[in-house]
Amino acid sequence: MATPTGRIVRTLSERGSLSAVQLARLTGLAKSTVSTALAELKRTEMVVETGTEQTSGAGRPATTLTLNPKAGTCIGVLIGQSELQVIVADVSHSVLWDKSVYLEPGYSEQTAAELVRELITEAYADQWQTPAGLLGVGIAVGAPVNPVNGQILRGGLPNLTGTDIRALLGQLFDVPIFADNESNCSAIAEMTWGAAQGFEDFIVYTLDLGVGGAIVSGGKVLRGIAGGAGEFGHVVIDPAGPVCRCGNRGCLEVYASFSGPLAEAQRHFGRKLRITDVVRMALAGDETCRRLIAQAGEAGGRGLGLIGSVFNPPLVVVSGRLATAGELLMTPLAESFERYSLVKREDVPENARTILRRSTFIDNGACMGAVGLVLRHHGRPLN
Ligand SMILES: [Zn+2]
Incomplete structure (x- = not known):
């Protein structure tokens, strides 16, 4: 709540x-x-x-x-695997400016800092506000972040592993700067303004080019001792499985992220595609795209069964660009979740069943959550 x-x-x-x-x-x-x-x-x-x-x-x-x-504005920045996004929002969370740029995975930290600088310059050139009213900057990172020192940990962004993200972007600003994993940021956005309003305990399950998540307990995001909590994508399903970008083998992400299906779609259609292109074609009725999304839902549900057996949560907020497919994803995901869950729906009364709900902030959840990081910290201690 x-x-x-x-x-x-x-x-x-x-x-x-x-x-x-x-x-x-x-x-x-x-x-x-x-x-x-x-x-x-x-x-x-x-x-x-x-x-x-x-x-x-x-x-x-x-x-x-x-x-x-x-009271001014807050900047939310998303540092993703193949995307950078900047949002400028006011204290009432109205989005004043929002822009994303896509870039090849593996980009350098200098590239990231330069692009963020360009986006922010553009944002404030377009606005009546000046950076003088800037309260703070929140950064959502597509990898775990150590909340104590701002260092990006092994996981989603091999190109930035070890980078002190607050120091890197701190050169650009003279205001407080906060960083957290993108799924933790999404959780903040969902509990403050979105699908998890009214819930003290819930899970965020992100299905995108990677698989991520967040655990909220008693209204707080669980970060773990080093910032690695909720990294559902890197639970090892099969130690003999394919190599994961984190360096381990057979992580859930290898099976349930949309990276593999996206590569398949690109081969099938013979052109470069983004997740949003595949979703759009699926919604327009393309059978191949529907099939790929349904299979991702099935694989995602298997992972969610694991998570359900650990947490038995009242609510799972399904996030990530794959969630824009709506029922094309949610139906196979829910069926698979039920199949792989210990607690079956028919065994418990309705009010004891896990609710699966799509996130409210599909396109900008992490970035809005980064804005939320600033608002939550503004004049107050963490969490
Ligand atoms: Zn992994």
Whole structure:
């Protein structure tokens, strides 16, 4: 569930100007909780008093509050396997600017830093805002990140393994900079604004060129001691299997990511394709693309069965570009998950069944979560 602060910020972003009493009513939070959160939001200048409103009856006028329009903007950056994305959002999470660039996997850290610099320059050239109002930068990385030192760990981005991502992009900014794994960022976006609102415990399962995930327990993203928690893609299924980009053999990712099917699709159609192209053709009725997505769903469900046996979660948010295929993915995924799960749906009452739900932020979840990283950290300790 979103934090009280997050709920107050969201409600203010939706409703504009409100009194503390109205905020308590609209968020369902206790007046004392609203009061504590507002004190913090005023201290960090995220919320300002705008005036007074005469309440009904003879009581004294109530102070009205609004998000500080000068509270500024946040930048979310995604450093992916073959994609860089920059989002500029305001404190009410409205996206002001959003652009992605594709690049060949294996790019250097200098290339990444240069492209991010160009995107941000372009973003602020297009905007009325200036970087002076920049609160912070969140970076979503397509590999595990050590939350203590910002170092990219072995996993999704062999070209950047060992890079201190905060130091690399920190050269570009004079503001606080936060980094986390992209699936952890997606989890933050989903619990704050998306498909996991109202859930304290859930799993994010990402199916894309890689397989990733995040574990949220008690409203917190579990990072593990070195930032490696939730790396479902690198659970070894078969030690004699094909080599994985992480260096091990037979990882779940080798079987359940869309890298293999995408290569097959490219061979079949004789041209370069992206996941989104295959999904679009599948949705338009192409049988080959449908078949490839269904098979990926089946393989993904097998992995999800493993995850289900470990966590038996109330909710799985299925994320990644493959999820844009909708039921073409979700139906075979759910069937396969059921087949490989220990706890069968028919064995338990409806309210004890794991819900599989597509993520809300399909295209920009990780990047929005990176914005969420900044907002969650703004004037407050981690998590
Ligand atoms: Zn691996």
